Amino acid sequence: MSQLQTQLTDTWICASWQEYEQAIANLLNDKGKSYYYKGHMRLEMAPVSFDHGQNHVVIIFAVTLFAALKGIPATGLDTTTFRKTGIQDCQPDVAYYLRERAQIIPTGTGIVNLDRYPAPDLVIEIAKTSLLDDLGTKRSLYEELCVAEYWVVDVQNAQIIAYTMADQGSKRIQESQVFPGLAIATLEEALRRSRDMNQSQVAAWLLSQFQ
Missing domain, CATH: 3.90.1570.10 (tt1808, chain A)
Incomplete structure (x- = not known):
């Protein structure tokens, strides 16, 4: 999971649902947007x-x-x-x-x-x-x-x-x-x-x- 964390901004990353849940719990904290689709997750920075x-x-x-x-x-x-x-x-x-x-x-x-x-x-x-x-x-x-x-x-x-x-x-x-x-x-x-x-x-x- 740690290798994924540097790539989580505005791109689709292959991940299990469990990895996705961990990522949004650890990284988003209501400061971004998250998507999961066909075994991939995408975390976007909050619009500024x-x-x-x-x-x-x-x-x-x-x-x-x-x-x-x-x-x-x-x-x-x-x-x-x-x-x-x-x-x-x-x-x-x-x-x-x-x-x-x-x-x-x-x-x-x-x-x-x-x-x-x-x-x-x-x-x-x-x-x-x-x-x-x-x-x-x-x-x-x-x-x-x-x-x-x-x-x-x-x-x-x-x-x-x-x-x-x-x-x-x-x-x-x-x-x-x-x-x-x-x-x-x-x-x-x-x-x-x-x-x-x-x-x-x-x-x-x-x-x-x-x-």
Whole structure:
């Protein structure tokens, strides 16, 4: 295990589930993100950049505002662990449970046990340095977990690569399927505006678009 510890940042390492549990217990201490998939683990440093944090806030506000205005029950989660013990583990930047699932996870839950509860309807990764992996291996992970929709926010280019997922496959979309009427282009414009406006101004613009 000691030989693995120098290689645990932002890369997939072959490891048993027991090694993964030891790694996250010894090294993360809530200061990073962790993933386990097909006998490999990936530990990421906690995001620290202004751009990542700004995009994170804007996308959560935009999705929650749209849900509220359209009367769609929604519960958003920030960097929550979803786990199939011994098989898969992930900590997406943002996740949403919608409609009849909006209150399916009880208050007081720590790690969300996916052997007991369904996967989120929407998962979002904010990609500052992890874009290729978010579009590749993590997308495969979320396909297998039966997430309904997956977005990758490309921070550098203010772009959102969105997929609808079914039957362990995925297809690019330009309008959300879990939030009908929500155009991905509108969210991208909000991200671009956030570079020159404060977030209150971006919020007012989004409100004008959604009403």
